[in-house]
Amino acid sequence: MSASRAPAACRPSPNPTSCEPAPIAWKCSSAKCAADRRLAMKRFEATLARLVVLVGPLLIIGLWWVAAAAKWVSPKLLPDPWSTLQTLWTSVMEGAIWADFRGTAVRTLYAFAIAAVAGIPAGIVLGANRTIYRSVEFAIDFFRSTPATAMFPLFLLVFGIGEFSQVAVAAFAAWLVILFNVAYGVMNARQTRILAARVMGATTGQVFRHVMFFESLPQTFVGLRVGVSMALVVIIVAEMFIGSSNGMGRRIIDAQQVFDLAQMYASILVTGVLGYGLNVFFLALERHFVRWSGK
Known part of the structure; x- marks a missing residue:
């Protein structure tokens, strides 16, 4: 005997003698x-x-x-955002600000490159040998705690007035930051992974290349981000006071001296955008190369 099928449900139809099947209501699981x-x-x-x-x-x-x-601050000292943005737009469209922006960016990158090339290997050597690090720890902490701007007179005596002294003092300040962070990252590599590698027969070189190097990468990128920010700060201050012919620091101080405050604030905004962009760039690099951080 075949199983009987239940009649399909009907819905009202204009023709009373016919029956239209009701639409099926689909429900997700x-x-x-x-x-x-x-x-x-x-x-x-x-x-x-x-x-x-x-x-x-x-x-x-x-x-x-x-x-x-609300005039909490005198309009002579604090122009409104719209006036500042208009001034910035005019400077960008006329191209007057690009030479200064390029000069600051190039000096910052030069200083950072010198600091990274010199700081990363030195930090690795110091971090891998605690005895060596302890022997120079006082000197590192002393100069790291000394404001870089206080070193301007010394660098002026050694390198003279010009762009080289600006790059040199910025590179020195960034180098200390990178050196400290790289050394700290190497010294604080997780000992369990190092011991596991040695138990499996890894040589000292293999332990360094395959364990300590990667363990120190997160702290190294922290040093690079802080270092490039430090280089930018020192370059801006150096452009203001160490005989620079261009640059955002020179532009800011020139606008302040002629009381063109809209231009001064616009230049400060551009400098902030440059610093923020460099920070975002290194954050993106860190996420790309250190995806395993914390695992």
């Missing part, structure tokens, strides 16, 4: 619905994370606008 909800939530959280980074800049501009509109 509970597992599929839960997966879809999780995916939608992840997309929402990702979008929210991208928008959150705008909160800081918008808050700063909002406070700046309120302070200027």
Whole structure:
């Protein structure tokens, strides 16, 4: 005997003698619905994370606008954001600011490159041998704690007035930061992994190349990020006071001296964008090369 099939459900029809089958209501399974909800939530959280980074800049501009509109500070000392952005736009379109921007960026990168090339190998050597590090620890901490700007007179005596002295003092300041962080990263490599490599018969060179080097990478990138920021700060100050013919530091101090405060604030904004861009660049490099950090 064949199994009987239940008649299909009907819905009202204009013809009373006929019956139209009701449309089938498709319902997703509970597992599929839960997966879809999780995916939608992840997309929402990702979008929210991208928008959150705008909160800081918008808050700063909002406070700046309120302070200027309410005249908490004299308009002669604090122009409103719109006037500053207009001045910045004019400088960008006329090309007047590009030479100064390029000069500062090139000096900063030169100083950082010198610091990285000299600092990373020295930091590795010091970090790999605690006895050597302890013997020079006082000198490193002493100069690292001394403001780089206090070293200007010394570098002027040694290198004279000019771009070379600016790059040299910035490279020295960044070198100390990179050296310290690389040495710290090597010294604090997880001993369990080092011991495991040695138990498996790895030589000292293999332990360094395959364990200590990678263990120190996160702290090395911290040193690189802080080092490039330090190089930029010192270059800006050096451009202001060590006979520079161009650069953002020179542009800022020139605008201040002629009381062109809109131009001064616009130049400060450009300098901040340069520093932020360098920091984001090294963060991206760190995420790319150190994906396993913390695992």
